[in-house]
Each structure stands twice: as structure tokens, then as C-alpha cells.
Amino acid sequence: MVKIVDVAKRAGVSTASVSRVISGHPGISDELRERVNVAVKALGYRPDLAARRLRSGRTDTLGLIVSDIRNPFFTEVSRAVEDVAYQNGMRVLLCNADEDPDKEAFYLEMMRDENVSGVILSPTLALLKSLRPANYPFPLVLVDRCERDTDADAVVLDNFDAGYRLTEHLITQGCQRIVFLYGSVGSTGPQRHQGYLAAMAAANLAPEAEPIAPRSERAREVASLLLQRNPLPDALAASSGLVLLGIAEAVKAAGVKVPGDIAIAGFDDLPWTSLVTPDITVIRQPTNEIGQTALRLLLERVAQPERAVRRVVLRGELLARGSTQLR
Amino acid sequence: MVKIVDVAKRAGVSTASVSRVISGHPGISDELRERVNVAVKALGYRPDLAARRLRSGRTDTLGLIVSDIRNPFFTEVSRAVEDVAYQNGMRVLLCNADEDPDKEAFYLEMMRDENVSGVILSPTLALLKSLRPANYPFPLVLVDRCERDTDADAVVLDNFDAGYRLTEHLITQGCQRIVFLYGSVGSTGPQRHQGYLAAMAAANLAPEAEPIAPRSERAREVASLLLQRNPLPDALAASSGLVLLGIAEAVKAAGVKVPGDIAIAGFDDLPWTSLVTPDITVIRQPTNEIGQTALRLLLERVAQPERAVRRVVLRGELLARGSTQLR
DNA sequence: ATGAAAGCGCTAACAA
DNA sequence: TTGTTAGCGCTTTCAT
Numbered sequence: 001m002v003k004i005v006d007v008a009k010r011a012g013v014s015t016a017s018v019s020r021v022i023s024g025h026p027g028i029s030d031e032l033r034e035r036v037n038v039a040v041k042a043l044g045y046r047p048d049l050a051a052r053r054l055r056s057g058r059t060d061t062l063g064l065i066v067s068d069i070r071n072p073f074f075t076e077v078s079r080a081v082e083d084v085a086y087q088n089g090m091r092v093l094l095c096n097a098d099e100d101p102d103k104e105a106f107y108l109e110m111m112r113d114e115n116v117s118g119v120i121l122s123p124t125l126a127l128l129k130s131l132r133p134a135n136y137p138f139p140l141v142l143v144d145r146c147e148r149d150t151d152a153d154a155v156v157l158d159n160f161d162a163g164y165r166l167t168e169h170l171i172t173q174g175c176q177r178i179v180f181l182y183g184s185v186g187s188t189g190p191q192r193h194q195g196y197l198a199a200m201a202a203a204n205l206a207p208e209a210e211p212i213a214p215r216s217e218r219a220r221e222v223a224s225l226l227l228q229r230n231p232l233p234d235a236l237a238a239s240s241g242l243v244l245l246g247i248a249e250a251v252k253a254a255g256v257k258v259p260g261d262i263a264i265a266g267f268d269d270l271p272w273t274s275l276v277t278p279d280i281t282v283i284r285q286p287t288n289e290i291g292q293t294a295l296r297l298l299l300e301r302v303a304q305p306e307r308a309v310r311r312v313v314l315r316g317e318l319l320a321r322g323s324t325q326l327r
Numbered sequence: 328m329v330k331i332v333d334v335a336k337r338a339g340v341s342t343a344s345v346s347r348v349i350s351g352h353p354g355i356s357d358e359l360r361e362r363v364n365v366a367v368k369a370l371g372y373r374p375d376l377a378a379r380r381l382r383s384g385r386t387d388t389l390g391l392i393v394s395d396i397r398n399p400f401f402t403e404v405s406r407a408v409e410d411v412a413y414q415n416g417m418r419v420l421l422c423n424a425d426e427d428p429d430k431e432a433f434y435l436e437m438m439r440d441e442n443v444s445g446v447i448l449s450p451t452l453a454l455l456k457s458l459r460p461a462n463y464p465f466p467l468v469l470v471d472r473c474e475r476d477t478d479a480d481a482v483v484l485d486n487f488d489a490g491y492r493l494t495e496h497l498i499t500q501g502c503q504r505i506v507f508l509y510g511s512v513g514s515t516g517p518q519r520h521q522g523y524l525a526a527m528a529a530a531n532l533a534p535e536a537e538p539i540a541p542r543s544e545r546a547r548e549v550a551s552l553l554l555q556r557n558p559l560p561d562a563l564a565a566s567s568g569l570v571l572l573g574i575a576e577a578v579k580a581a582g583v584k585v586p587g588d589i590a591i592a593g594f595d596d597l598p599w600t601s602l603v604t605p606d607i608t609v610i611r612q613p614t615n616e617i618g619q620t621a622l623r624l625l626l627e628r629v630a631q632p633e634r635a636v637r638r639v640v641l642r643g644e645l646l647a648r649g650s651t652q653l654r
Numbered sequence: 655a656t657g658a659a660a661g662c663g664c665t666a667a668c669a670a
Numbered sequence: 671t672t673g674t675t676a677g678c679g680c681t682t683t684c685a686t
Contacts, residue, residue, distance in 0.1 A: 003679060014657045019681055029655060049440050050386075051679035053377035054662050069406055070399070079396055082423055091437070094421040096409055110418070113376055216598065248602055271543065272599030275575055330663060341673045346665055356671065378663035381678050 002043045011039035022047060053115070061091045062298060063111040063119040063138075065104065067145075067186065068214075069096040071242055073268050073287060074122065077143060080291025081120060088299060090117070099185050099214060101126045112137055118298045125187050139301040143294045145187040146311065153297045155290050155312045159188050162283045162316040163195025166237060166265055169281065171203045173324045175234035175263050178205070179226055181247065182239035183214030189239040192267075196237065208233075212243070219246025220253075227254040232262050235324070241268030241282075248276065263324045267316075278322025286314050329370045338366035349374060380442070388418045389625060390438040390446040390465075392431065394472075394513065395541070396423035398569055400595050400614060401449065404470060407618025408447060415626060417444070426512050426541060428453045439464055445625045452514050466628040470621045472514040473638065480624045482617050482639045486515050489610045489643040490522025493564060493592055496608065498530045500651045502561035502590050505532070506553055508574065509566030510541030516566040519594075523564065535560075539570070546573025547580075554581040559589050562651070568595030568609075575603065590651045594643075605649025613641050 008015045013032060020028055021036040039045070053059050064081050066074040078094060085092045093114060097104040101124050111119050118139040123131060125145075133140045133152040142154035163180075170178050180196045182189035193209055200207040212218045223236055227250055236251075238244035244266030256262055258278055266273075269284035293312050301307070335342045340359060347355055348363040366372070380386050391408055393401040405421060412419045420441060424431040428451050438446050445466040450458060452472075460467045460479040473481040490507075497505050507523045509516035520536055527534040539545045550563055554577055563578075565571035571593030583589055585605055593600075596611035620639050628634070 001679095004681095005679085015680080016657060016659095016682075017655090020656090023681080027655065032656080046440055048381070048442075048679050050377050050380035050442065051662090052681075054375070054381050054664085054678090055680045055682080057662080057681095059377070069409075070402055072397075072399075075397055075402055079423060082396075086433075091420070091441075093418070096406060106413075113373055114418075115375075115377065245598055245602070249598075252602060252604070271572055271576075272602060275572070275579060275599060276603050277579070328663095331665095332663085342663090343665075343674080344672060347672090350665080354671065359672075375663050378678090379665075381662090381680085382664045382666080384678080 001048075002045050003048070004045070006043055007036065007039045007045045010043060011035045057115075059091075059115050059117060060089060061093060061114060061116045063093045063095065063107070063114070063116045063121075065095045065097055065107050065111075065119060065121045067097050067099050067104075067122045067124060068242075069094075069098075071240075072270055073144070073241060073285060076287035077291040077294075080288045081295050084292050084295045088295075090299075097124070099124060108136070117302050120294045120298060122186070124185055125190070128187050139298060139305065141294050141298045141301065143290055147187055151309060153301055153310050155294045155297065155314070157188070157285055157290075157316050158313050159191035160195040160198070162267070163192030163239070164199045165195075165316075165318055166192075166267075166281075166283055167196045167199035168203075169318060169320060170235045170237060170263060170265060170324055171199065171205065173259075173263060173326050175324075176205055177208070177233045178235045178237055179233045180207070180209040180237045180239070181219055181222055181243050182209060182211055183243055184211035185214050189214065189243075192239045214240060214242055216242045216246035216249065219243040220250045221246075223247045223250035224254065227251065227256055227262070232256065235263035235265065237264070238266030241266065241270050241273075244268070244273070244280065244282070248280065258323050259325045265324050269319060274321065278325070281321045281324040282319050283316035284319055285316055289314060328375075329372045330375070331372070334363065334366045334370055334372045337370060338362045384442075386418075386442050386444060387416060388420060388441060388443045390420045390422065390434070390441070390443045390448075392422045392424055392434050392438075392446060392448045394424050394426050394431075394449045394451060395569075396421075396425075398567075399597055400471070400568060400612060403614035404618040404621075407615045408622050411619050411622045415622075417626075424451070426451060435463070444629050447621045447625060449513070451512055452517070455514050466625060466632065468621050468625045468628065470617055474514055478636060480628055480637050482621045482624065482641070484515070484612055484617075484643050485640050486518035487522040487525070489594070490519030490566070491526045492522075492643075492645055493519075493594075493608075493610055494523045494526035495529075496645060496647060497562045497564060497590060497592060497651055498526065498532065500586075500590060500653050502651075503532055504535070504560045505562040505564055506560045507534070507536040507564045507566070508546055508549060508570050509536060509538055510570060511538035512541050516541065516570075519566045541567060541569055543569050543573035543576065546570040547577045548573075550574045550577035551581065554578065554583055554589070559583065562590035562592065564591070565593030568593065568597050568600075571595070571600070571607065571609070575607065585650050586652045592651050596646060601648065605652065608648045608651040609646050610643035611646055612643055616641060 004015045007018045095107040120141045122144040140152050146154040182193045265281040273280040331342045334345045409419050422434040447468045449471040467479050469481040509520045592608040600607040
């Protein structure tokens with residue numbers, strides 16, 4: 001392996017100069033820089049990252065802990081984060097907590113061990129409730145999930161508003177008995193549920209909601225039961241794409257007509273939601289913007305550790321489609 | 328920060344002993360081990376990974392470079408790889424090459440810089456054609472994509488067989504003019520195409536196939552054109568889940584009846600394929616097994632660098648569904 | 655603007 | 671079985 005002394009010898013300079021050149025330090029004569037660059041190329045030199053990290057204390061690495069990598073929402077966000085990170089010369093350690101607080105804790109420990117510059121995280125509700133960002137040796141940016149009083153930078157959807165508008169839309173379309181199925185492991189489901197409750201109350205309708213584990217299988221089971229009722233509810237609404245999938249599966253299995261017998265609506269503009277017949281009304285989340293913004297917040301926090309905590313709240317876009325057509 | 332000397336002092340032993348205990352070396356007296364463990368806990372000591380890596384030359388890290396993180400097939404594989412890796416005490420560096428050979432090369436360089444123990448990779452065709460595993464300072468295990476003469480451990484589907492059986496199934500269902508759309512950036516599309524050609528030849532049918540960029544948008548465009556023909560083809564077959572999605576979108580937009588006017592079939596048992604009406608015939612890939620096997624191969628290769636190259640070929644499962652019902 | 659040299663925290667030879 | 675110590679490759683004072 002070629003090391004920095006080899007380059008230094010070849011270029012006829014000191015190792016310090018080589019280090020300065022490859023780290024892009026200012027105040028280097030053009031001639032020396034050129035000599036070093038030539039030697040680096042000639043020898044195919046690559047700095048040893050472990051040595052560099054040990055000595056400098058910096059890692060240029062950041063962590064991204066998503067709660068479920070199979071959820072396309074997080075996949076999209078991850079892609080956006082990764083893209084921007086590499087454009088900024090940072091590496092990303094991507095981890096999948098699988099909605100499991102134990103795994104989540106394990107990965108956060110790991111981030112500490114890895115001495116990352118910062119972490120982007122979509123926490124479980126359990127962690128969120130007890131989160132003390134000051135306890136971590138790195139800055140934290142939350143995505144998708146965050147409570148009103150959480151003391152950390154965050155990028156989230158206006159979940160209350162989204163839940164409200166989705167419900168309001170259903171009401172406008174003539175639905176009254178609207179059942180809301182929401183994931184209870186994160187904070188988004190409950191927040192969207194609050195929006196649902198407010199919209200129902202504003203219309204003087206009786207709410208009915210079911211908190212469930214955020215997996216399509218579970219949503220499907222619960223929805224199946226709901227679909228055996230007589231009379232049927234007017235609508236089933238979901239707090240996420242995963243829950244919506246379960247509902248759609250249950251509806252298909254039960255053979256009820258949408259929107260004739262029942263309306264359905266949910267979150268996340270996934271390809272399949274516009275592929276099925278009828279296509280399904282959803283609130284679209286700006287996944288790219290969420291990921292990019294989270295990374296930007298993190299980089300800014302790294303640069304200025306003391307600046308005030310910021311929360312970026314993005315608005316969902318209601319895509320009204322066939323599944324909620326006027327009855 | 329508490330370091331190894333602090334622990335050594337507190338336990339009244341040498342740093343070497345502490346190092347031995349925390350690295351799980353054999354031949355340590357129970358009493359010393361106990362003393363060290365107590366001190367470690369009391370001080371909350373965590374080894375500095377950079378120092379450890381610099382000194383030992385090992386990183387206990389492996390790389391996973393997928394060609395498209397948004398493709399659910401790779402998401403599933405990634406999850407499986409990550410799960411097993413962490414069970415084995417290894418960290419995973421997950422990167423998304425986005426089907427771009429430049430990014431792919433960049434990430435492979437990065438893996439070298441990170442000094443990973445090994446890399447799991449789904450290469451673009453461009454890379455695969457010129458791949459010299461011996462050129463990399465780490466072992467390589469290919470997933471999903473590999474050619475007959477590739478000189479590296481690999482876990483792949485029997486793509487020829489899968490393409491053959493999917494086509495054969497369509498023929499059995501009465502289709503004759505079967506158009507095959509396949510992704511041309513990886514090796515799987517072309518291999519499945521070969522299976523398609525063989526099945527068509529065996530039935531004395533004239534093949535017609537379109538190589539396309541592996542994105543649903545592109546598949547949709549090409550399929551739309553195909554659907555304007557008069558008469559329509561008997562069937563449209565896809566070499567991947569992404570291509571199948573594009574076909575399904577085009578079919579819906581064109582308003583043609585499936586399987587009445589045209590049959591469709593493809594790959595990957597994604598949730599939406601059984602959600603649409605009619606549900607869609609696919610070849611299911613054993614994603615979990617692919618990921619787990621790839622990791623196993625890699626760990627075995629790390630343990631025994633000189634063992635013979637192995638290729639694990641898994642069989643796809645034909646899920647015959649409504650979209651290819653007998654005409 | 656450049657060089658000399660100390661030392662980041664740990665592991666592994668070697669010694670005892 | 672345990673301790674002593676050199677040194678992994680780099681960055682960063684400090685000196686010039």
C-alpha cells in the first residue's frame with residue numbers, strides 16, 4: 001500500500017505538505033500543489049481513512065436510521081438523502097430499525113461508535129416520547145415523525161392538516177360513517193388521527209378509529225372485519241401507504257364495490273394507487289423535498305451547533321381520485 | 328472520552344489485557360475478565376473504532392451496492408443482507424448506484440477506501456462485461472446479475488429458465504404473438520430474453536422483443552405504442568417488476584381488456600400485482616433467500632479466500648393468475 | 655509557504 | 671496468563 005511518505009518522497013516535499021494538498025488547505029503555492037498532485041496520480045495514492053479519522057477526529061459520515069426500509073416512503077427519502085450527501089462529500093450509513101425500538105437503540109449506539117457527524121432518524125413513538133437530543137454526541141434531525149415539543153431539528157408533514165383535509169374531502173363526497181385506521185408505532189398516525197377527529201367534529205359526525213401495528217397484514221385483518229358489517233361504513237381511511245394497501249386488499253377480497261359500496265382513501269402516491277380501478281385518493285408526500293431538507297438541516301447544524309432548533313413543516317397534496325367519487 | 332488506559336488503570340491491569348477481553352481473545356483468566364468487564368461498565372467505555380481499524384487493519388464492514396434502491400426487489404434483498412450481517416457482527420455500507428456505471432465505479436472506489444471486508448453487488452451490464460474480481464482488494468459476491476463466465480461468487484435466479492417458463496405458460500394459455508419487453512442495463516433482462524426466445528422457438532412462434540431502459544416510464548411508453556396496433560399482440564411480457572408496472576399502466580390507460588384483449592405477465596410478486604383486477608401472473612423471486620445466501624457466500628469467502636468460486640442458482644416460482652387466463 | 659515531529663487510541667509482537 | 675511497548679498512517683501544532 002502506498003502511503004503519504006511515499007508520495008512525499010516522490011514529490012520531494014514533506015508529508016505535511018502532501019496532507020495539506022489532499023485536504024485542500026489554503027495557502028499552498030501552485031508549484032507545490034502541482035508536484036504533489038502529479039505524485040499522487042503517479043503512485044495511485046489513496047489516503048487511509050482509518051488513520052485520517054483517528055488523527056483528525058472527523059469522519060465525514062452521517063447516519064440515516066429509517067423505521068422501515070420496505071416502506072416506499074422511506075426508500076424515496078433515503079434516496080434523496082444519499083444523493084445530496086454524496087454531492088457534499090459525505091458518506092451515509094443506512095440502517096433499518098424495522099419499527100423496533102431495540103434495533104433503533106442499537107443503531108444509535110452504533111452511530112456513536114462510528115463517530116458520525118450527525119444522524120437523520122425517523123423514530124418510533126416510544127423513542128420520540130423520551131428523546132433527549134442533548135444525550136447524543138451528534139446532532140439529530142428527525143424526519144417524518146416528531147411531536148410538538150420535541151427539541152430537535154425536524155422535517156415533517158403537517159399531519160394534522162393532512163388528516164383533516166383527507167377526512168374533509170371524504171365528508172364533502174358524501175361520506176358520514178368514516179372509519180380511520182392508523183399506525184400506532186410512529187407519531188404520524190396519531191397526528192393524522194387528530195386531524196381526522198377534528199374534521200369529524202367540525203361536521204358533527206361520530207368518529208371511529210382503530211390504532212393498529214403499521215403493517216399491511218394487520219390493516220387487512222382489521223379492514224376485513226369492518227367490511228363484514230351491515231350496513232357498511234361509508235368510507236375507510238388509512239394513515240399511511242402500508243395501511244392503505246391492507247385496506248385495498250381487504251376490499252378486493254370482500255368483493256365490495258368502490259366507491260359504490262364504500263369509499264377508501266389514504267396516504268402516499270405510490271404507483272399502484274393510480275393503477276387499480278378505481279384509482280385511489282391519497283395525500284401525496286413530497287418525499288424528495290423531505291430527504292433533501294433533512295440533509296440540509298443536518299449540514300447546517302453541523303456547521304453551527306448552537307443555532308436555534310428548526311422545524312420544517314411541509315404540506316401534503318390531496319390527489320382526489322376515483323375511490324372517493326361523489327356518491 | 329474514556330480510553331483504554333482509563334479502563335486499564337481502573338481495573339489495575341494492562342491495556343493489552345483490556346484489549347484482549349473486549350476483543351474476546353481466548354486464554355484469559357475469569358478473574359481478569361471479570362475485573363475488566365466491571366471497569367468497562369463502570370466507565371461506560373466504548374472502543375474507538377478508527378483507532379482499532381487503523382491498528383488491526385480490519386473493519387468488520389461490508390459493502391452492498393444495489394443498482395436501484397427504489398426497486399422493491401433490491402429493497403427486500405437489502406433487508407435480508409442487513410439482517411444477517413448485523414447478526415454476524417458486521418456493519419453494512421448500503422449504496423445505490425441507480426443503474427449508473429459511473430456511480431457504480433465511484434462506490435467501488437469508496438469501498439476500497441473504506442477497506443471493507445467484502446462487497447455484495449448487482450452490477451450493471453457494462454461493469455459485468457469487464458469485471459475482473461481479482462482487481463479488487465476485497466472479495467465480491469454478485470447478486471441478481473452474473474454471466475455464465477463471470478469469475479466470482481454469485482447468487483442469481485435461473486433467468487433463462489424463468490423466461491422460458493413464463494413464455495411457455497403464455498403459450499399454453501393460447502397466446503402466440505407474445506412481445507417481450509426487457510431491461511437492457513442489467514444481465515437479467517437479456518438472460519430472461521434468451522429463455523423467451525427458446526420457448527418461442529420450441530413452439531415455432533415468431534419472437535418479438537424490445538430492449539429498454541429499466542424504468543417503468545420507458546416501459547409504459549413502449550407498451551403504449553404496442554397497444555395501438557391492430558390487431559393487438561396476444562400478450563405483453565416483462566422481464567422485471569418495474570417493466571411490468573409500466574405495461575400495466577399502459578394497459579389501463581389504453582383501456583384494453585386483460586386477459587380478453589391481451590394477456591400480461593412479468594416478474595416479482597409485489598403486492599400490487601395481486602391487488603389489481605385481474606391479478607397478474609408473475610415469476611416470484613426468493614428475495615430473502617437471495618440476500619441471505621449472498622451474505623453467507625461472502626462470509627465464507629472472507630474466511631477462505633482460496634476456495635473455489637461458487638454460483639448459487641435459485642429457481643423462480645410461477646404464480647399463474649388472472650392476467651393470463653386461458654383465452 | 656513549508657518542514658519536523660508528536661501523537662491520535664488501539665492491537666499485537668515479544669517478553670516474562 | 672499477563673505486561674511492555676512499538677507503531678498502524680495520518681494531521682496538526684510549532685518552528686522556520
